[in-house]
Amino acid sequence: MTTKAPCSPGDSLQVFKGTLLHSTDTSPLETLDHRILGVNGMGKIVFIETVDKENELSQKWHFKKEDIRVLRPREEFFIPGLIDTHIHASQYPNMGSCLDLPLLDWLIKYTFPVEAKFKDLKFAEDTYTKVVKRTLRNGTTTACYFATIHTDSSLKLCDIVDKLGQRAFVGKVCMDLNELFPEYKEILCESLSETARFVAELAYRKYPLVNPIVTPRFVPSCSSKLLQQLGSFAKRNNLHIQSHVSESCKEVEVVKGMFPNYKDYSDVYDKHSLLTDKTIMAHGVHLSDDELERFHRKGVAISHCPNSNTSLCSGLFDARNALNHKVNIGLGTDVSGGYSPSVLNAVRGAIDVTKILSLKFSDYEKLTYQEAFRLATLGGSKALGLDKLTGNFEVGKDFDAILVNTNVPFGPFEVFPDDTQQDIFQKFLFLGDDRNMVEVYVAGKKVVPFQES
Template identity: 35%
Template structure:
């Protein structure tokens, strides 16, 4: 009989934190994570379970055991559900402008530059590397209208080891988009999107962690009826993911109501753009009927708390989506409407924004009417959004430390954090990690059991 060492690619010994469910975090203390050849968690062995000591001894002898230090902890890799990849080049600028002005003065001129393949390669390569460094193992991307540059983003994800879901953006309405940056017409937009889908599906055959095409109408105001209808048909034909913006701001929400006499959610559904594989960003103005429609269709919400503070005109009622309607929700950085590529920052802002919605912000209104009761999120719930919630939103086995889930993880250190007792409760340590960690606390990042970032190696490169 073969030894247990033949069953696993390697074993990691350490203490980990993962979402047990939406409200509770599970501590896996000094556990053995046994990783299969295909990059999945094949088994988790607790210290009091049979085979624990034997597995340590056998894998240590074979040089296939990685044991974390006492100040290192394992977190699931982050799942970022909403990133405008080209906007990385303008991150941190012009966030004091109204959305419409921001798009037309800064964003559209920048995205138009991605017709230049060399420029696209530089920006996208840096972005993917930075996101991995920040613990984002899976990312759902808007690219631009340019088919070749969009494919290059998918290729970079494949090469660097990130699980990427990439959409070639469609924006074909000549009345709403500048002449220098839009699809020629709906027919061209649909044809290029279909070709892009086929190219990425082919690329995925050679990408162990997965890279996926995404049908991506920018949002209803930028698209003609013909393109929206055609994109819905493509999503059904190829059974691929869908993404767009939905009821993001006063302006966008009211525009759709004036154009169709109905809310975004209803209109998107009638075009075939709500499904189990659909993720809609922002959703700050969903009605109860919209939320029920999302629940029925299995469509998820990408909550972008930092971006919404700048451009959303409202706080997305995440607790209501989760608890009353059981809508799947994850977190999005919304680069560059959100300035930070780090989901630690968005976890914290999700909690902050929910408290503001709960308590209200107008001091001249009485406390009984100032806020929306039942809106606040706990840190555990916000952590869930950044990890397991994102995985569920994408219908992928990611975001949790559990058997048959991908080994997508980040190793973080608590050095420099205010921990002064070896007996500090581990859930308190978890809270300090989430609230106080910075990117430099992340020491290693793994995707599908491939190490894609090593802080020590990166530091040595910088020193040379």
């Protein structure tokens, strides 16, 4: 492993010594015991070495022994920050409730009414502050947010994300059709002009960790002209794109009725220039093999949202099949279709879904816990095109990390003397929660615990 990355003279340096667990392209779980790691004032990892190199490193990087933060063996370890590739910040008020209906009925009765409230900036500020804090406490260092059709409240979400130090993509939702709930939609020209205003204003504010993402809600709520214009806008401005695809069977039928001359749901997005290597599509439960092949060719990623898919009875996403098609996959909480804001819940759900599929197909290859962990970290960074910047512990990447403490008061699990490091990590993965995530770092800055002003 290389040990040199840019570091200006006089940069403040954070040095940690202990155990790191992360994923790489070749290993879904790599345990780095007895390591010493340095983070410069820019938040970049500048060295990762075995602890026997401490003296050599201290001379090179000018730190003292007392400057080193030493993690308690077996009790504390670092993992990369968790990446939520699909979450509706505006649906947070409904989280944990309103899950008694299938997708389209659920949108009509619960979701569109709550999203309409975000015209009120005070309501938006209060709600968005809560959701960003909640996700940070749960270790989400990077989030890909859907906001609403309201530009100013969507910009308010960007303000809050920046203030609290999270890394994020934020999308102002675009939708000029809504037969399901006619009072919640935009007119075509407004949707396009407000999207342009949102992107321009966000660029003007120059938030270092917050980026815009073009966000057509999904095909049933967008005209062909809106889809085409958004595809062109994203291409001209080199922007990321997010939407939903093939979440439920009924939704797929609606799209087929709207675009009868198209091959399939994905073809609608493709013909409107919305399938690119900067696109992430949520769900994909009912994608065909042909569609998965198209996603691979185009470089389109999928956000797997197991909690939502089961909570709304949309179906079981076959993650193994998508991985076999070499499609990049990240995990999403899909609040509030998913009732948990924790990416750890998505890890557990992803594993459970493949176990359920293995009951149907005897030769089915289930996801291992190591693979699911990779989806939640490095996989998410690849899905969002951020893997050069974050997702694991490598020299030159930003230090996005969670300090896990397995011995917190009234914690969710116990560690026993015979438990190995792998046992301890599994217990955290399956039983741990925000109580164990005692510190969260984004680009080297400690963002949890919160610094109340």
